[in-house]
Amino acid sequence: MSALLNNGAYTGKILSFGELLLRFCPDTDGEWISNKQLPVYIVGAELNVANNLAVWGLPAKYFTALPDNDMTAQIVKSLQNNGIDTSAIHYSGARVGTYYLTERNDIKNDALIYDRAHSAFAELKPGTIDWDKALEGVSWFHFSAICPALSQNVADVCKEVLEAAAKKGITISVDMNYRAKLWQYGKTPLQVMPELVKYCDLVMGNIWAADMMLGIDVIPNIHESGQKSIYIKEALKTSQKIMEQNPKCKAVANTFRFDATNDIKYYTTLYTDNQLYNSGEYETGHVVDKVGSGDCFMAGLIYGFYNQHRVNEILEFATAAAFEKLFIKGDATTKTVAEIKNAMK
Numbered sequence: 001m002s003a004l005l006n007n008g009a010y011t012g013k014i015l016s017f018g019e020l021l022l023r024f025c026p027d028t029d030g031e032w033i034s035n036k037q038l039p040v041y042i043v044g045a046e047l048n049v050a051n052n053l054a055v056w057g058l059p060a061k062y063f064t065a066l067p068d069n070d071m072t073a074q075i076v077k078s079l080q081n082n083g084i085d086t087s088a089i090h091y092s093g094a095r096v097g098t099y100y101l102t103e104r105n106d107i108k109n110d111a112l113i114y115d116r117a118h119s120a121f122a123e124l125k126p127g128t129i130d131w132d133k134a135l136e137g138v139s140w141f142h143f144s145a146i147c148p149a150l151s152q153n154v155a156d157v158c159k160e161v162l163e164a165a166a167k168k169g170i171t172i173s174v175d176m177n178y179r180a181k182l183w184q185y186g187k188t189p190l191q192v193m194p195e196l197v198k199y200c201d202l203v204m205g206n207i208w209a210a211d212m213m214l215g216i217d218v219i220p221n222i223h224e225s226g227q228k229s230i231y232i233k234e235a236l237k238t239s240q241k242i243m244e245q246n247p248k249c250k251a252v253a254n255t256f257r258f259d260a261t262n263d264i265k266y267y268t269t270l271y272t273d274n275q276l277y278n279s280g281e282y283e284t285g286h287v288v289d290k291v292g293s294g295d296c297f298m299a300g301l302i303y304g305f306y307n308q309h310r311v312n313e314i315l316e317f318a319t320a321a322a323f324e325k326l327f328i329k330g331d332a333t334t335k336t337v338a339e340i341k342n343a344m345k
Contacts, residue, residue, distance in 0.1 A: 005171050005201045005250050010306045012139030012170075013061040013085060014053055017161060018046025018147050019121035020064040020075065022098045023291070023331065039103075042075055043331040045144045045177060048292045051332035052299035052321070054083035058306060061085040063134055065120040067093050088134040093120025101291065114181055116150070126156045131164035140306060141165040142298070144175040145205075145213060148192050149182035155192050162199040166248075171305075175298045176205030176213050189213040198246050202305065204253040204298050207231070210238045214245065231256055232269060232278060239271035253301055253315075255294060255322070266323050268297065270315040277312055279319040280345030284326065292331035297322035299333075300340075320344040 025039040026032045032039075050060040062084050066072045068091040075096070076086050097116030116122060135141070141161070148155035165172055174197060183189060193213040197203060210216040216238050222230060239252035251272035258265045267281040300318025309317070320343045325333050335343075 005305050006139075006169075009308065010139045010171075012137050013059040014050070014140040014142065014302060014306065015061040015063055015088065015135065015138045016046040016050040017063045017141065017143045017158075018044050019097055019116065019119065019150070020044045020047055020062075020066060021116065022096055024098060024100045025103050026100065027103050041330050042078060043292075045146050045175065045295050046142060047079075048295035048331045049142055049175075049299045049302065050079075050084050051082055052296055053303060055333060055335075056299075056303055056337050058303060059085070061088060061138060063088040063090070065090045065092055065124050067091070067095060067120050072096070090124075090129055090134075091120075092128075093118075093123045095119050097121065103289075112181070122150045122154060124157045125153050126160050129157070129161070131161050134161075135165055135168055135170065138165075138168075138170055140171045140173070140302065142173045142175075142302065144177050145189065145193060145209075146177055146179055146182065148196060149179055149189070151185050152187065155187070155196075158196055162196060166199050171202070172200045173202040173204065173298070173302060174200045175294065176203065176209040177294060178209050178212055190215055194245070197242075198248065200246065200249055202251045202253070202301065203242055203246070203249055204255075204301060206254050206256065207234045207238045210242060214242065216241045216245075228256075228267070228281075232276070235269040236271065236276045239269070239276065243271075251301075251305070253297075253318070255297055257293070259290075264326065266319070268315060268319045268322075270301075270311060272311060275311075277315050279315050282319065282323040282345065284323075287326045289329045289331075290326060292333075293322045293325045295331070296325040296333050303337075316344045317341065 021044045023041040023043045050062045053060040079086050097119035100113040148158045207218050211218045235254040242252050243249050254269045256267050263285050265283050268279040270277045297318045300321040304314025321340045324335050
């Protein structure tokens with residue numbers, strides 16, 4: 001059975017909405033100081049999705065806000081060289097947000113330092129953007145929970161564009177990624193996210209994000225047993241409750257990544273049409289870069305639904321794409337569709 005989130009085939013562009021960041025990566029030994037070199041990547045959760053989709057040949061489009069200067073021009077040129085439509089980018093403000101993350105760590109680690117206050121994107125306000133123009137030719141809209149975590153104004157802008165996209169019949173997806181260091185303006189995710197998720201056709205996250213952002217409880221002490229069957233059962237319960245709370249939602253995906261000292265286990269689920277699908281289980285003791293793996297999974301879901309693939313194929317492709325990303329430096333994949341399919345279990 002082919003997976004459908006709309007009433008027909010997709011023909012328009014996939015617009016990712018979010019903040020573009022510069023990621024600086026100091027090495028763990030501090031050699032960057034003596035070498036006077038600091039690796040930098042042009043990133044952002046939603047931009048990572050756009051980059052992945054462009055690699056796989058889909059019509060990716062990107063919205064963000066950037067200052068109008070020569071450095072921005074260089075950044076935008078690099079996005080265009082990656083095959084991303086940048087025509088929706090809004091030019092305003094004075095700075096590009098950044099963050100620092102020591103190599104081989106992930107965003108949940110204490111090695112993460114944000115420097116994104118007062119960025120052009122964080123300064124966006126409702127009523128600024130002509131959404132009819134920005135959404136022109138778009139058939140899919142994607143955002144993440146990182147956006148409304150920045151400020152009340154950006155949360156309001158999120159709602160504004162979601163309303164506009166929904167009115168146009170555009171398919172909407174959300175990644176409920178939680179960043180504790182960002183929710184600092186007096187609102188909790190539970191006070192903001194339910195109002196935004198109600199517009200979404202596809203929800204991606206995990207059972208703990210659903211608890212924190214949507215108030216869907218996870219059974220206490222779930223980690224004590226460590227049994228996959230219990231995690232899968234919770235994924236089913238969570239997915240069903242998300243759909244009950246949000247009638248527009250047609251599919252819910254959950255990721256499970258367990259990071260032991262020298263080992264990573266990874267598997268996922270996808271619930272749609274009253275059925276829960278489970279992916280194969282992946283395991284590795286070697287990782288190059290953890291950042292962007294979840295974004296790659298999200299992009300894999302969009303790729304499969306956009307092309308109306310079979311549900312099990314969508315899940316296995318997205319899971320393999322996310323796992324393969326662990327062995328690639330940077331935030332986005334460089335693996336082709338064929339290479340990912342060869343890695344599928």
